Amino acid sequence: MSSSAVSIDPKTASLWARHYPGHDFIGTRTFGFWLYMLTDAMVYAALFASLVVLSHASNMIGGPTPKNFINPIYAYGETIALFASVLTYGLAMVNLKKGSRSGVTGWILLSAILGVVYLGLSITDNTHLFQQGITPQTNGFLSAFFAIVIYHALHIVVGVAWMLVMLIQIATEGFSQNVVYRLINLRLFWHFQAVIWVFVFVFVYLQGLLV
Amino acid sequence: MDPQGLIAKTSYHYFLLDVGIMLLIVVPTAALAIWAMIRYRKGGKGTYQPKWAHSWTIEAIVWGIPLITVGVLSYLSVKAIYAVNPYNPGAISQAQKKAGGDPLEVDVIATDWRWLFIYPKQHIATTNELVVPKGIPVRFRLTSTSVVNDFIIPQLVGMIDVMPGMRTKQALVSDHIGSYVGFSADYSGAGLSWMHFTTKVVSKHQFSSWVSTIQTDPQKLTLNGFNRFARPYIPVGEKSQPKFGEVQQGLFDLVVNEVMKGKTWKTPMDMTENMVAYLNNQNELQKEGYY
């Protein structure tokens, strides 16, 4: 640990890294995206913490308990749609390795469609609740509940929009360095949203049903 | 820092210990820094060894000293926290045994920007004035109508948050007759600077006669009256504060429930943009019985 442990002979030491290739572009980009996802995970963590804090009986003043309004069918459908979408995106990445443009395009298109299916289910479910007068303005618990559900849905919106942009870029640029790193980051993003959905499903929907 | 109550004294005792130990560490460190600066200044006497950058002995010392200090202080801190814990202060319990009888119960409601003290057993209430008998433990229940306040009487008892829709507790025993200042320590808006109350510690005999005096006061306080009372009001330079000879039973709990169900006492826009005009307006409203 001490500074003079490694003595380097100044006569033969290399001082300048000539023709240094610089850094690995795609690796740097994905590393940064991992860091971004850490921040997003912290946002979710804070939201889940809020949900836990606001899940006591006293936070449900003037509104129904989750047992009475949560519809597991919708949540289950959303789960299937999102996981299928992640699977198809994974297949798109397999095609990226092969270098098949048509394969990547097709599978991503399918992912985006499944994402839209997810959104459709989510929107239907929430409008039903709103129509019954179960809104974020009702009480603290419902505020937290909708905050998580809608925040997650917004991520899916962003993901679908990103997919559409990527489809255009694949068509115009082919697999350039920029496109490839964006596809990899989108994969990270999409899988991450699915992982978060697992938590939403378990801790918001299932727990709401049982408790 | 002139403690007159049991809790305040306990705090003060630990405070002195804490400061003493910290000084014991910090003063020699500062001295060492100054010595190093002077001795090893350029052209000074110190030997120059630019390569000297590590020594396990010193390493052990520099980790050891803070570790030991923090260990000792942590132990003291935990002890102190348990000694002055507002919910069940050990010191108060002992005083209770000594004094015998029942503790005095006081319900405190903080409004914008006044303190209402309700004595439920005596069914009286005072504003910005707390009167307690000497030597008898006093147990408070506190809540607020609008925003978070902090209840403190520096010479008698430490701080406790006063929160809307929630109930907190505090307790005190005072050993000397006298008059002490209490105030709100958490920012609550425009009237904060005027939100202080006097605490009078009197003998038991004086206390009971004071209670009977208040009980003859014609003013009554019901929940409706309280909702008027709780409107934003800045008590600037008031000589006499409202006193209530008759208070609705369980008013404290009713207020807590109301707030939990979402009642608010809204603050007007641009509160006290012009203080003088605001006060004139407030006086007008008071004459009309708005409060």
Add this chain to the structure above:
Amino acid sequence: MFVHLQGPWSPLLGRLSAEQLPFLHIPIIEYTFAVVVLLGLVVVGAVTYLGKWGYLWRGWLTTVDHKRIGVMYILIGLVMLLRGFADAFMIRLQQAMAVGPHSPGYMGAIHGYLTPFHIGQIFAAHGLIMVVFAATPLLVGLMNIIVPLQIGARDMAYPYLNAMGLWLTAGGAALVMASLFIGNFAHGGWYGFVPYFELSYSPGVGVDYWMWAFQLSAIGTSLGSINLIATIVKMRAPGMTWMRLPIFTWASLSTNLIALTSFPVLMVSLALLGLDRYLGTHFYTAGMGGNLMLYNDLFWIWGHPEVYFLILPAFGIMSEIIPTFSEKTLFGYATMVIASFAIGGVSWGVWLHHFFTMAAAPSVNSFYSVTTMLVGIPTGVKVFNWIFTMYRGRVRFELPMMWALLALFLLLVGGMTGMMNAFASNDYMWHNGIFVVAHFHMMVLLIAASIFGAVEYWFPKVFGFRLEQKWGKLFFWFMVLGTGFVFVPMFILGLAGMTRRLDYIPYAAWAPYMQIEMIGIALYVMALAFFLAHLYVSLRDRSKNLAEADAWGTGRSLEWMTHSPVPSYNFAITPHINTRDEWAWRKENGLTELHAGEYEPIHMPKNTGVPLVIGAFFFALAFGLTWRIWWLSLISVVLIVLMIILRSFQKDTDMTIPPEEVERTEKRAIDTLYPSSRADVPVYPGGTVGTATAYQRLSASEDVGVSSTGTLPHASVDR
């Protein structure tokens, strides 16, 4: 959908109307507004007169160069520091005037000259500006400039993102400035109180201003932290192993890890408050199932890591300055690194000490009290290490060193009072009191001192000339005096039980202390004058103070191995790192060549105006939301998303600097310093073995120690 508001609202202008322009009817703001407009006109006029708009646009506003972005961060920080100081002056003046029940009142106030509503705004603005818009940009700017230089990188990992972070922060700062003249600012503390910041109790636009300015700054800082971490992890020069990193870089890494993990929580806490205020949800309301302690928890989960986010770079700066001016390596390098990360780690487990009095169980309070004290261990270790760095050194008292030592002593005072605050039973007595205020001012003044030290220390690196010392020393001593006069009485008052944020102090007995604090503020004002003189004289005499690459003669780390001012590409050839204090080691062995013969083309990012435009749209978005001008917000959001997507379609984002131009730049750097021959090169004081001069003109054949491959043991070359 939206909540019911007090006051008028129109679809076109939202809540904005002529009544909302306080500079029309409040004298203080009238004068301020006049001065600001005048200054703005002078600046615009000067730039137009000198014909510098093109240069500003090309060289600064659209730049992605980390050094220029850092300089702009520091400029934002200094401007906001001035504004925050003006706020502090007004607070002190009000409190000195409004002591005791018989103090006179002016301008609609009962005591002093400010109504509660105004002093509330000033308190909030002072706190928010000093923490988020002064200290943070100053430190982020320093990290931006220094970290890539210290690790031998050409730029940050994501130059474009770097500019985004800058313009978002600038947008937040602009929003705070706008609140001065349009509408009003939040009138509580700088951290919100719920339910006080809910719409029922703060119906105006002030809290919205506060919220969105804070939010923009939080997003900007998060982006910056991602960038800095990625830079340190991915962009190190070959041979720069982890244990060879300069200590400031370590400090930046630890501090940005804190920022990365804590700022999102702040965003959540503010966003939920926003939902409460805009949509009428019930996260923090007192009734309807809201939980007001949730806000405190969320906010301080960010809030306490945030203050360590501010202090760790300050420690890093001290750890750079003290060895340089002790002419000795840092004592206990590994310990310092461990201590930085220990502070960062503990910072996550102490937030509850901001509200010990909320009636938590004593066991909970005990836990947080002990964790808070744990911070004292690594901090204490750091102090001892600095002292032992000076021990057996040769201490030179130049300006940066003086600032660093001041910071050390402030840390002793602040640390001691911090330990007193960590004692929860004390906290029951002075929570929310002036004592706490004095304590954290000690800490932020420590940060400020190390920032001033850092500016003095690295100024020649960035601008190529040293700052003069005479006025600088006066500035230093007046700052020391001012600090003493302001904060010693504050500690005493805190023990006497005075609380924060009073616009009127009912106890006449405290008047003398207030007057002493006023003297302290006057000393600060003089210090400010000396500071301006210091800058002016330095600029005037800059040709006399030209700095070599190794501006102080005893620099130790990598940033002193390139020219001052640093060329846009930082290093003509990427250095290969062999030891921890690379530059010191090279000087010892006489390897002080700064260039290595043949130059190569250098790949650099291109300037882009996109971040500036996006920052402007973010400002418009925040402004629209503050005043509830929905169309403006909507248009801004759409445009932001469009800009981001369109930017991703740009292909020519990079450029290549040809070797001839690199050579020209290098030559110019040397010729500026030594117009004639090498004979009149000054020999440094404190030069070590061999010549201490940084430049020798060599022909390309005289390469020294150039190798194209790192074949060393322990040298990890990045992919």
